[in-house]
Amino acid sequence: MEDSGLTPHILVDCSCSGVSVPEMFIQQGKIVLNIATQASSNLVISNESISFKARFDGKPQEVFVPCEAVLTIYAAENGEGMFFDNDNIPTTEEEKKPIFTVLP
Template identity: 40%
Template sequence: MLPPSMKPYLLRAIYDWCVDQNYTPHIVVRVDEYCRVPMQYVRDGEITLNVGPLATKDFFMDNEWVGFTARFGGVAQMVSFPITAVLAIYARETQEGMGFEVTRYEGNTTAPQEKVEKTPQKDEKTTKRVNPFRLVD
């Protein structure tokens, strides 16, 4: 049995470094049949995605998948792709990052879409908040 890949750990480390430095992390993905991305933005079989906290919602990156919701042309879309499809991750501002070998995905053939959940609709009772703090003189 092969040891677990370092790739997801390195991706998360560089992502965290970008966010900590107030840089914008971008991921380059080689698109294949497992990738759920907006195909109109794919060029030469690849897509570059802004995965910064301001550009994504419900972002997750585990050892097999990356997923989030983002707006493309003003329309919110769910995006997911296997870690094996990631070509590179870098900071837009400095171009610092790391490239990776792309390998064939051998895991579960369906993306864990349940991780990219839509925000539950809040009813009026749950949106009303009471401030537990009071200003005192």
Template identity: 35%
Template sequence: MKSVPIKPYLLRAIHEWCSDHGHTPYMVVAVKGTMQVPMEYVKGGEITLNVSYNATRNLQLGDDYVRFSARFNGVSRDIFVPVGAVVSLFARETGEGMAWEPEFDGSEVMPERVAPLRAVSSEPEAAPAEAAPVDAEVAEAEPAVARAEDDDDKPTPPPAGRGHLRVVK
């Protein structure tokens, strides 16, 4: 009988535990080959990604790959990494989680035919401005560095006045 890897099950369990307890799940990925990650945020051959439901869209923690769409510096990007490249998954607030050795067995090369991410719901898709997830966070203040490079002038202050909230039933 073929041995089934336990790592994908542990990833899903830790992610669920973090989400259930109000923690932010962070995933560290060892980058090698042609993985689909934002290379400008890779440091030391690794990237740390916020994989919470608020920061991602269409998150799929599959048996072979982790796939989702997220916004980096306001630009939506599709992320695609093999499970073997995941080094750790932990709660940002407490540091609790698990770590593994990366397993590079040729699966780190992205398959040529990867189906595009599709929304799971049967509802019509809303306008991009409404459906856009919160900007994905990259640990250790990397987004702030990237934003500082993109913005040569000072950021504009928020509009004056009170915020507007709407009660949705």
């Protein structure tokens, strides 16, 4: 998005386990975060999480968002992006284990 001159934002479900965001900005259990280079520092995006440092009301804060908590990533300028269906993501260690079937 940034390569195209757009500002990436993520919509986060704050009810998911492991989410660490400034609580005063949560609305209806969700928060929109600007993850653009100029709005964040130390941005790390992995298969498991998104983390960065940013200022909220002038105060620096560390943000941590597990990937399963990301509902949407979109461009602020036009609203285009990707919407994720997180209903089928395993939530417990037992559910995350692979399921094998022995065939005769």
